[in-house]
Amino acid sequence: MYRSICRWCRFEKCKEIGMDPEKVILDYDPTTSQKVPTMSKMDPELLKEHSSELEKSKNKMKMKIDFSELVEKIEEIFETKKETTEEEEDGQDPSASVYLNDLQNLTKGLQEFRAPIWSKEEIQQLGMADMKKVFDWLNARIRKFAKWFSHATYLMENLPMSQKFQLYRTSWNVMRIFDRIAMTWKHYGHEMFEGNFILISDDTVMMVNKSLVHIEEISEMTDDYFWRLFQPFINKYIEEVARPLSELDLTDEEVVFCMVNILGFDVTGLTPETLEILHKFKEIISDQMHNYYMNSTNFKMYSHRIIKLMKLVNTMTTIARKKAKIKEVIWIFDIYKAEISDPYFFQMF
Numbered sequence: 001m002y003r004s005i006c007r008w009c010r011f012e013k014c015k016e017i018g019m020d021p022e023k024v025i026l027d028y029d030p031t032t033s034q035k036v037p038t039m040s041k042m043d044p045e046l047l048k049e050h051s052s053e054l055e056k057s058k059n060k061m062k063m064k065i066d067f068s069e070l071v072e073k074i075e076e077i078f079e080t081k082k083e084t085t086e087e088e089e090d091g092q093d094p095s096a097s098v099y100l101n102d103l104q105n106l107t108k109g110l111q112e113f114r115a116p117i118w119s120k121e122e123i124q125q126l127g128m129a130d131m132k133k134v135f136d137w138l139n140a141r142i143r144k145f146a147k148w149f150s151h152a153t154y155l156m157e158n159l160p161m162s163q164k165f166q167l168y169r170t171s172w173n174v175m176r177i178f179d180r181i182a183m184t185w186k187h188y189g190h191e192m193f194e195g196n197f198i199l200i201s202d203d204t205v206m207m208v209n210k211s212l213v214h215i216e217e218i219s220e221m222t223d224d225y226f227w228r229l230f231q232p233f234i235n236k237y238i239e240e241v242a243r244p245l246s247e248l249d250l251t252d253e254e255v256v257f258c259m260v261n262i263l264g265f266d267v268t269g270l271t272p273e274t275l276e277i278l279h280k281f282k283e284i285i286s287d288q289m290h291n292y293y294m295n296s297t298n299f300k301m302y303s304h305r306i307i308k309l310m311k312l313v314n315t316m317t318t319i320a321r322k323k324a325k326i327k328e329v330i331w332i333f334d335i336y337k338a339e340i341s342d343p344y345f346f347q348m349f
Contacts, residue, residue, distance in 0.1 A: 078161060105151045118202055126205065130217060138348070140201070146172070152281065163273075166270060167278065171263045172344075181237060182258075183199050193246075195207070213227070218336050253289065257285060262316060266321075
């Protein structure tokens with residue numbers, strides 16, 4: 001995502017993503033009236049000096065949100081290295097260790113990821129979150145999901161680092177939302193619909209109609225306006241994903257299957273070779289799901305479940321693409337008054 005420099009380029013970009021040219025306002029500011037005031041003539045030199053002062057003032061106010069240190073840590077997580085088993089550490093025969101295929105390995109990673117969740121009585125409701133809290137939360141979430149993603153041995157061994165990273169950064173947030181929806185149902189059952197909330201971490205739930213991010217720290221948009229932009233998508237996740245998901249009552253392996261199929265929904269920056277490897281990986285996971293259903297479940301005729309799982313995936317990615325158009329407009333018009341090193345990682349919803 002890059003910001004267009006001039007207003008005309010921004011206008012052209014808006015048309016590309018499907019906006020009605022008749023309704024595009026080049027100088028749109030959501031926090032002010034659309035009446036254009038009449039201005040008296042001003043000395044050009046004075047105007048230039050005034051503009052310069054405004055620019056200096058804006059630069060002073062800009063907050064820096066830098067993910068570069070996080071990027072280094074993710075690359076360390078993705079480094080392909082042979083893991084030492086407990087048997088090898090104890091000097092025992094390595095053949096005694098249990099081999100896990102990718103589906104089993106990712107399921108094990110998901111279970112480890114979810115293990116620290118607090119009891120329902122201890123979990124807190126998210127209130128107003130300032131930018132520091134959001135940044136800390138993003139760093140923790142992105143690292144935890146990167147650790148889970150690193151359990152995809154086939155991808156770790158066959159993709160170059162740059163493509164592992166790009167595949168992860170373009171998909172992590174949608175996989176995160178899906179996992180949190182599934183985990184909320186598993187932990188709370190129908191309470192999630194009665195209370196209208198989603199787990200966003202091991203110790204916090206977000207109330208869909210109440211929680212706010214203090215976006216005014218880095219934007220001229222009000223907190224309420226920002227929330228109203230994205231709340232409809234969160235409602236869609238509840239109604240169109242969570243409710244059908246609750247009827248299926250997914251196993252951990254099925255959650256992993258869905259997360260794997262979300263991978264690559266945004267192909268930005270992915271090479272044809274990467275897409276081919278990803279396609280092969282999804283085929284491998286599908287074969288392993290067949291063995292899982294036949295050997296470990298009562299779903300011997302499982303095709304109807306796979307169809308429903310893929311419908312969940314398609315719904316998730318459709319909502320995500322529509323939401324991405326709003327985010328793209330935000331970046332085109334430079335609404336965030338902050339230096340953000342990676343837009344893909346600055347995603348809260």
